[in-house]
Amino acid sequence: MMDQWLIAVLCLAFLMILASVRLFLGPTGPDRVIAVDAVNTLTIAAMILLGVVYQEVIFVDVAIVYGLLSFVATLYVAKYIGGEL
Amino acid sequence: MIPFLITTFLAFLGYLILTAGTGNIGLWSVTELIMGAILAVVTGALTRNFLCRSRDYRMLNPARFLRLLVYVPVPFFIELTRANLDVAYRVITGRIRPGIIRVRSNLRTDLGIFMLANSITLTPGTLTVGIDEKTHDLFIHNINLGEGEEKKEYFESTELFSLINLPAWIRKIAEHDKEAP
Amino acid sequence: MPGILDLVTYVLLGIGILFNALGIIGLLRFPDLYTRMHATTKATTFGSIFTSLAVIVYGLGLFIGNNDSQYLTLAIHAFLAMAMLAFTNAVSAHALARAAHKSGQFPTPAVCDRLAEAKL
Incomplete structure (x- = not known):
């Protein structure tokens, strides 16, 4: 019953590792920022799936808060890159 | 006054959606309803100037x-x-x-x-x-x-x-x- | 009934993982910042929407089957997380693209660049 959810979470974790390749290679700063943004999105998706794996709603709540905080962080980094801070 | 009411209503609605399924008055318990109302009023009082900044209420139209x-x-x-x-x-x-x-x-x-x-x-x-x-x-x-x-x-x-x-x-x-x- | 529910969640999870993988491959493969942003913004948002839809279908199915309100809460919260994800991803993509263009990084293979010509 739990199998498909756990396999999906493992796939997402593997994709996060692939995205970190761009994080290390990325020639410029903004490239690294979009890699981090992609990792954040995948983390939120994985947290929602973990809520089913462990049968706990609290994972999904944490995912919502994590998503909003990473959104604010991305906006601040964008302001810093654009030279408005 | 109208921005305060709109913000309070939306905050209360958000709290109700997040706590659905906790009790048996409808879907909510008594403590959640009271706590949600108090928090919604506080939120509305603090943030009334952010949501309706242009004082234009056309989005209230249900259509x-x-x-x-x-x-x-x-x-x-x-x-x-x-x-x-x-x-x-x-x-x-x-x-x-x-x-x-x-x-x-x-x-x-x-x-x-x-x-x-x-x-x-x-x-x-x-x-x-x-x-x-x-x-x-x-x-x-x-x-x-x-x-x-x-x-x-x-x-x-x-x-x-x-x-x-x-x-x-x-x-x-x-x-x-x-x-x- | 449980068989159909499992099948639907399998299909939704498969589509979600497939599009997430395409987004990450695009991130690794495309030549410059803006095209990479195309891949990550669209494909990972779409894939995450589908994995969340799988959770929502699972929660609603078990809620209708068992009448346990815990699963209804799971479905509603997963829906909120999905809406938040779709909204914030697009906005942060705008902010990053604008900031990168302002900091002087122009699209390197490009046939035209009206924003640099406009000089805002």
Whole structure:
């Protein structure tokens, strides 16, 4: 019953590792920022799936808060890159 | 006073959605209802100046909300699916011809431009990069321009969507009823 | 009934993982910042929407089957997380693209650049 959810979470974790390749290679700063943004999105998706794996709603709540905080962080980094801070 | 009431109502609604399924008055328990009401009033008092900054209450019209509720799951989702099939094709074949173009939006309100920019970002081959604050033109990064299209000075916003006329939907949802002269 | 529910969640999870993978491959493969942003914004948003839809279908199915309100809470919260994800991803993509263009990084393979010509 739990199998498909756990396999999906493992796939997402593997994709996060692939995205970190761009994080290390990325020639410029903004490239690294979009890699981090992609990792954040995948983390939120994985947290929602973990809520089913462990049968706990609290994972999904944490995912919502994590998503909003990473959104604010991305906006601040964008302001810093654009030279408005 | 009206901004305070709207903010309080929306905050209470959000609290009710987040705590659905905790008790048996409807779906909620008594403590959650009381706590939600107190927190909603505090939130409304603190943030009343942020939500309705322009003092324009056209979004209170329920017809606009119903159109928004239809717009997101049906026409927008169809374009989103097409966008992703397009991106899948580009990722696999690597056939791209990118460029930044200028698009006339013909929208006046902030909400309308915001919705158009978000719709453009999530639909086929286009990504919003910048905005001209005076004329409300958008600058779009297009991943696959056709031959000779880079010579055109302006694009109309309807040219970006091929299946469904999304700008007309957005105009009905977010713009003023009468066009300002 | 449980068989159909499992099948639907399998299909939704498969579509979600497929599009997430395409987004990450595009991130690794495309030549410059803006085209990479195309891949990550659209494909990972779409894939995450589908994995969340799988959770919503699972929660609603078990809620209708068992009448246990815990699963209704799971479905509603997953829906809120999905809406938040779709909204914030597009906005942060705008902010990053604008900031990168302002900091002087122009699209390197490009046939035209009206924003640099406009000089805002």
